[in-house]
Amino acid sequence: MLLEVKNLNAGYGFLQILREVSLTVDRGEYVALVGPNGAGKSTTLRTIAGLLRPMSGEIRFKGEPIEGLAGNKVARQGIAYVSEAMNLFVNMTVQENLSMGAYTLRDKGLRKDRLEFVYALFPRLVERQNQLAGTMSGGERKMLAIGRGLMSDPELLLVDEPSFGLAPQLTESVFESLNALKKRGMTIMLVEQNVTKALAVTDRGYVLENGRIELEGRSRELACNDHVRKVFLGV
Amino acid sequence: MWKIEPDRLLRWLKSAAGISILTAVAAAAMATMDRGPHVLVNAVVMGGMLALVSMGLALVFGVMNIPMFAHGEYFMIGTLVAYYVFTPINTHISTHPDSMLSALGPLITIVAAMLVGAIAGVASEVLVFSQLRKRSRENWVMNSFLLTVGLSVVLINGHQLFFGADFKGIVRFWSGAPFSILDVFISRDRAMAFFLAVLVVLSFWLFISYTRTGRAIRAVSQDETGALMVGIGLNGILMLTMALSCALAAVAGASLLFMYPSYPSVGLEPLYMAWFVVIIAGLGNVLGAVVGAFIVSLLKVLTVEYIGSGWDFVVPSALIIVILVFKPSGLFGSEVRGILDK
Ligand SMILES: Nc1ncnc2c1ncn2[C@@H]1O[C@H](COP(=O)(O)OP(=O)(O)OP(=O)(O)O)[C@@H](O)[C@H]1O
Ligand SMILES: [Mg+2]
Numbered sequence: 259m260l261l262e263v264k265n266l267n268a269g270y271g272f273l274q275i276l277r278e279v280s281l282t283v284d285r286g287e288y289v290a291l292v293g294p295n296g297a298g299k300s301t302t303l304r305t306i307a308g309l310l311r312p313m314s315g316e317i318r319f320k321g322e323p324i325e326g327l328a329g330n331k332v333a334r335q336g337i338a339y340v341s342e343a344m345n346l347f348v349n350m351t352v353q354e355n356l357s358m359g360a361y362t363l364r365d366k367g368l369r370k371d372r373l374e375f376v377y378a379l380f381p382r383l384v385e386r387q388n389q390l391a392g393t394m395s396g397g398e399r400k401m402l403a404i405g406r407g408l409m410s411d412p413e414l415l416l417v418d419e420p421s422f423g424l425a426p427q428l429t430e431s432v433f434e435s436l437n438a439l440k441k442r443g444m445t446i447m448l449v450e451q452n453v454t455k456a457l458a459v460t461d462r463g464y465v466l467e468n469g470r471i472e473l474e475g476r477s478r479e480l481a482c483n484d485h486v487r488k489v490f491l492g493v
Numbered sequence: 494m495w496k497i498e499p500d501r502l503l504r505w506l507k508s509a510a511g512i513s514i515l516t517a518v519a520a521a522a523m524a525t526m527d528r529g530p531h532v533l534v535n536a537v538v539m540g541g542m543l544a545l546v547s548m549g550l551a552l553v554f555g556v557m558n559i560p561m562f563a564h565g566e567y568f569m570i571g572t573l574v575a576y577y578v579f580t581p582i583n584t585h586i587s588t589h590p591d592s593m594l595s596a597l598g599p600l601i602t603i604v605a606a607m608l609v610g611a612i613a614g615v616a617s618e619v620l621v622f623s624q625l626r627k628r629s630r631e632n633w634v635m636n637s638f639l640l641t642v643g644l645s646v647v648l649i650n651g652h653q654l655f656f657g658a659d660f661k662g663i664v665r666f667w668s669g670a671p672f673s674i675l676d677v678f679i680s681r682d683r684a685m686a687f688f689l690a691v692l693v694v695l696s697f698w699l700f701i702s703y704t705r706t707g708r709a710i711r712a713v714s715q716d717e718t719g720a721l722m723v724g725i726g727l728n729g730i731l732m733l734t735m736a737l738s739c740a741l742a743a744v745a746g747a748s749l750l751f752m753y754p755s756y757p758s759v760g761l762e763p764l765y766m767a768w769f770v771v772i773i774a775g776l777g778n779v780l781g782a783v784v785g786a787f788i789v790s791l792l793k794v795l796t797v798e799y800i801g802s803g804w805d806f807v808v809p810s811a812l813i814i815v816i817l818v819f820k821p822s823g824l825f826g827s828e829v830r831g832i833l834d835k
Contacts (some may be wrong), residue, residue: 309718329721338722343720347712356710361705410724469819 260285260414261306261337266315266325268305274313275301277469280358283414283447287376288440288457290477291449293466296488299449302466303416307339308332319414334362338407342418344399345395352402353381359409368411376483379435384489389487397428404435415439418449433459453490457481509824510784517788524795530677530793538683539792541690545745546763547782548697549738555777556714556734558634559622562641564767565760566648567610567739571746574606574756575653576661579750581681583663590668599666603689603747611736617644618735623728645760652757662754683760686748693744694783697737701779710734714777766793769809773816775823785826 261283262337269275275298277417285287291299302311305319308329317325319335319391332340347355356376360369370449382403386394391402407415420436421429429452431491440446450456457463457477465473480486546568553561582598594601604634621640633835634819667681701707713720713730721727744765753759766789771778774785789809796808816824 291636307722309721329718330724330726333724335721341718341722343718345716347715347719349715354708358708358723361709361712394726406723451613 259283259285260320261447262318263302264304264316264318266305266317267303267313268310268315269313270302270310275469276305279315279466279469279471281464281471281474283445285445286338286415286440286443287462288436288446288448288460290460290463291447291466292453292456292463292490295451297336297466298469299466300418301469303339303341303418303449304445305489306332306336307416309339319383333410335368335453336410338410338412338414338418339416340403340407340418340420342422344403346391346399346403346406351388351390351422352394354388355402355406356383356409359406360411369409372411376408377462379408379438397432399425400424400428400432401435404432406449408439413445415446416449417446419451421450421452421455429455440454453486457486458473505787510781513557513788514784514826517791520795521822524798525580526800530674531583532798534674534677534679534683536787536794537586538687538792539681542745543550543686543693543763543766543770543790544694544783545690545741546801547742547774548659548779549784550767551771551774551777551779551782552710552734553737554771555779557622557637557731559637559641559791560634561738562638563617563645563648564738564742565758565764566645567613567742567760568661568746568763569648569652569755569757569760570613570739571610571743571748572607572611572750572753572759573656573661574743575602575747575750576663577600577757578605579663580668586668595668598716599685602666603744605741606743606747611740611747613743614735614737615732616668617739618732622735629648649757650762656755658757660754660756663750666748680718680751682751689744689748693741696779699740706730706733717764734817751764765806765810767789770812771823772813773824778823779824781823 259282263279263281266276266279267274279298280290281289281304291302293299301310305312306326308324308327308331312325315325316323319332319337321336324332324335324467327335347358350358356373360372363369363372382398383401383405386398389410391399394402403422404415404417417436422430433455436448437448448460457480460477463475463477463480464471465480467489473481473483473485500530521533521536546564549567550561550564553559553564554653555747579598579602582594586592621644625636625640626633665680667685669681670682671678672684673679675823697770701710709720709725709730710733712723712725713727713734715725720730722754740764746760768784770782770789771801774781775790793805793813797803
């Protein structure tokens with residue numbers, strides 16, 4: 259198992275959001291985490307990424323416990339987190355943002371390879387190289403955020419709502435890029451509002467409701483599940 | 494990229510930054526013709542040093558979100574270290590005028606002040622600010638502000654307790670005839686102070702723009718969470734930021750010892766001036782602070798020259814009010830957006 263989360267409890271201050279969340283992600287898998295608004299999907303990713311300290315529970319990455327590590331240490335372990343807010347460096351150019359993404363890589367050749375890889379995945383970013391991140395459109399920023407995450411040559415990519423606020427056409431192109439990544443062997447955990455879409459592209463999925471994992475299984479089967487259809491698709 | 498495009502030039506000239514810089518240059522030129530070149534020389538020398546103090550203040554605000562009101566005390570620490578390091582060197586120089594020390598002594602003094610300033614900065618971060626950060630980040634701006642006020646009181650009174658409240662000054666760092674430029678005599682100390690300021694500002698700018706660590710500092714100032722996400726260790730960067738900005742203030746204090754003798758509250762004037770600068774330039778805008786420092790220092794020199802020395806705080810304050818009314822983000826805009834929402 260690349261990532262193993264066991265009985266995770268987490269929240270903000272005294273407010274507990276996640277209750278006994280357990281999930282696993284295998285190497286090369288594309289896993290969806292879906293659920294209604296406020297279920298705690300982003301909280302789950304934030305906790306894995308080390309931005310939120312868990313109250314209790316275990317998080318193992320490549321067999322090593324990482325719960326309670328600070329975010330920068332988690333990033334160094336090989337987990338890239340693309341947050342909902344993206345957290346780009348708005349007064350830096352696209353190129354500078356990408357090179358910050360490779361902050362942990364010391365090898366110059368590798369940094370160059372990564373940059374080429376990201377530019378090949380998002381050709382749009384090449385045209386915008388010298389533009390300030392803060393002045394880019396929502397879709398471009400999403401691409402930049404994913405690109406910055408990929409610059410560190412991560413083993414696991416956590417992506418929060420890549421389609422949020424994007425026009426359908428752009429959403430499609432972001433999903434295509436994620437698909438291309440998966441084909442090259444990248445392990446991805448995807449949080450998504452658009453349940454139909456998420457379950458159509460991923461291998462496996464978890465359904466989170468009120469901070470608990472209610473269902474898990476193959477995405478194809480989850481998409482036909484009565485509960486899922488009733489709650490998310492309104493049928 | 495560096496081609497001059499007429500459109501952009503025109504737009505810049507019409508922007509707040511362009512207008513204020515041009516006004517300042519024009520005012521300086523007119524005053525120089527009217528009252529003589531000493532106006533310009535004074536403004537430039539003081540502006541250089543003010544730039545060091547203001548840059549540190551802008552940096553601490555931009556990166557750590559701390560409205561620093563103890564910054565003058567690192568200036569004071571610089572004067573204190575310089576006094577105690579330079580006095581014995583000076584005694585040695587006066588008996589051995591040809592020794593190497595008469596050239597190197599002032600530099601050793603300033604480097605010593607810089608190091609002690611950096612150490613004081615690290616100590617403040619470790620003992621004071623990181624403690625608050627560990628406990629709560631709610632209302633951070635207000636709480637850290639109160640801490641800096643407390644820190645300032647402690648340091649001022651610490652100075653008084655251990656070193657006394659008397660003036661501890663020196664006559665000069667560099668002996669020798671003054672330089673003469675444009676018929677004004679500039680003492681060697683002033684010339685060196687300006688030269689040093691230029692050197693420090695330049696190296697700081699190169700560091701922050703082109704080195705890996707400098708970029709990490711900028712990244713933290715723009716998005717702390719984003720910085721964590723790319724693997725930047727916050728604690729190290731915050732400590733380094735504090736060390737750098739306190740070292741800058743200490744260098745300023747040390748190199749101005751010949752003008753401002755060390756005493757407990759010597760830092761208050763540079764502190765207020767530096768706050769004028771960062772408010773005018775835009776909070777957290779480090780390079781804007783450099784330009785702002787020269788504008789404020791010119792304003793101060795002109796006020797003293799034309800209105801009287803009692804007014805040198807009144808005029809800049811009035812200007813700040815005017816600027817804040819028309820341009821709340823400062824003349825050069827701020828890199829810190831919505832800082833109070835954080
Ligand atoms: N910083 C915070 N402080 C307090 N409560 C928070 C904080 N962030 C999130 N919450 C609360 O935690 C709960 C879960 O939030 P979370 O962002 O994880 O939901 P989500 O599943 O990602 O929802 P969405 O689909 O809307 O993004 C929500 O009720 C939210 O109000
Ligand atoms: Mg969310």
